[in-house]
């Protein structure tokens with residue numbers, strides 16, 4: 001059905017139809033003129049042919065002048081019989097009185113001598129005029145001609161009678177009809193031939209057009225493989241040539257833009273920033289891997305969606321607002337598994353004409369920056385807080401002293417001692433901060449040497465044994481130190497002073513945070529090319545959530561207790577920096593209420609005995 005409709009709408013069909021109609025009209029007009037002309041000529045010829053010859057008229061005139069009527073009638077009869085005419089044509093001679101004087105029809109001889117009844121003859125006799133008429137009777141057509149026979153004497157304008165001829169026209173019209181039929185038949189053949197010819201011609205024209213249509217369809221579907229065949233150099237061939245050129249150029253520019261797109265894709269995918277771009281209505285059309293990563297979402301779920309919904313900014317802006325005033329906003333994409341803060345920087349995608357095509361958004365991860373900022377703020381607040389407490393306390397003791405306590409021999413030295421302890425604590429803290437700051441800036445010097453850590457560790461612990469056993473009031477005496485040491489000498493490259501400081505700190509903590517005393521177990525062993533030192537106490541322990549934070553600056557599980565013990569919250573932070581600077585690792589395990597274990601691992605390479613001996617020599 002569709003194909004039929006297509007055919008009737010095609011140029012192919014229209015051309016054939018137009019040509020055929022034009023031909024039909026031409027043939028019709030030519031035919032009509034031709035048949036009309038033929039008819040009038042044939043009739044003319046026929047009329048001429050049925051004309052009574054002048055010499056016959058002369059003979060008849062003579063007989064009409066004859067007084068002897070019977071003789072004249074006989075003569076007229078013989079004259080009419082000799083006229084060379086079709087037997088179907090009726091000829092009568094009527095005299096001026098209206099008497100029929102002769103007829104060429106044998107069956108009408110009885111009319112001779114009778115008055116004519118024919119009104120046309122009477123009319124012609126009266127008017128002395130010739131009379132001509134075409135009549136028809138059923139299928140028969142007749143031509144009637146009545147010619148007066150004038151008196152032969154000069155200037156005598158009277159008639160002697162008339163010659164009446166009635167000729168059958170059927171033969172003339174039969175002729176015309178058969179010619180018309182032949183003409184119609186010939187026209188039909190001509191129309192069929194022309195139809196065929198126009199079909200062939202229009203096929204020849206529409207075939208290349210069809211080929212071009214198919215090729216342009218292929219081009220529009222992105223297939224540039226084929227080409228239109230060219231046979232000559234007419235307008236259609238030139239058009240085909242242009243289409244081939246066009247296809248080639250589109251393919252070239254398609255390839256160029258494709259490779260441009262690939263380049264853009266690879267740039268976008270290798271960027272560390274996320275990029276999202278939209279169309280004019282704010283629907284996402286491009287998004288790179290990093291942006292998908294930030295948003296933790298699949299590409300299929302994003303393309304075609306509103307950028308505000310995708311970025312989770314629908315409550316903060318409308319698309320119109322962003323288009324009018326693109327800005328930079330912070331968005332928090334943190335969840336349980338990760339912390340992520342990004343800046344979303346919006347800008348307009350504009351043509352040179354200023355027409356806005358869409359919006360581009362660059363997402364930049366600023367989590368680390370934000371954390372650094374927060375840490376810095378936290379640090380400043382911690383330092384001020386830590387310094388304010390001892391300063392306030394020193395201030396109040398000095399105030400008390402100046403308010404009179406100075407005079408009290410018991411209170412004065414006590415107050416002065418507290419003030420001294422507090423200033424000592426501040427000095428310690430400031431020293432610790434300075435150490436940390438040097439480590440941060442990389443100016444802290446480490447003087448490393450190969451040390452037998454077995455001996456050094458024992459040496460440090462011996463000192464603690466001494467302190468525990470001494471009479472110093474500060475330390476309760478219900479502690480004991482248990483050593484589980486590898487027997488071998490373990491030579492490790494460390495900075496002895498810094499390392500001692502770390503062990504001191506961990507040991508002091510073990511004592512500090514074990515108010516009920518207990519056994520402090522110290523271990524030393526080698527595991528997978530690493531020397532491991534551990535110190536376990538049976539003290540307060542700490543909650544799981546705190547374990548990862550105790551190495552942070554100023555972090556203390558119980559601030560009041562730590563401060564009461566003279567802690568600053570910087571000891572473990574420094575320990576971590578020192579151990580990491582020695583390429584080691586420090587970590588802790590703890591069960592709240594049962595105790596904690598601190599581990600230090602340091603890189604170690606066992607030294608061959610003889611090699612060492614050789615070195616000593």
Ligand code: ADP
Pocket residue numbers: 505509510511513514537539540541542550555556557558562563566567568569570571572573595596
């Ligand atoms: P401080 O000067 O407060 O001791 P540290 O950096 O040495 O600072 O320790 C940080 C925090 O870790 C302490 O305040 C304490 O809460 C906790 N901590 C350290 N060692 C132990 C331990 N052996 N047992 C329980 N808690 C400890």
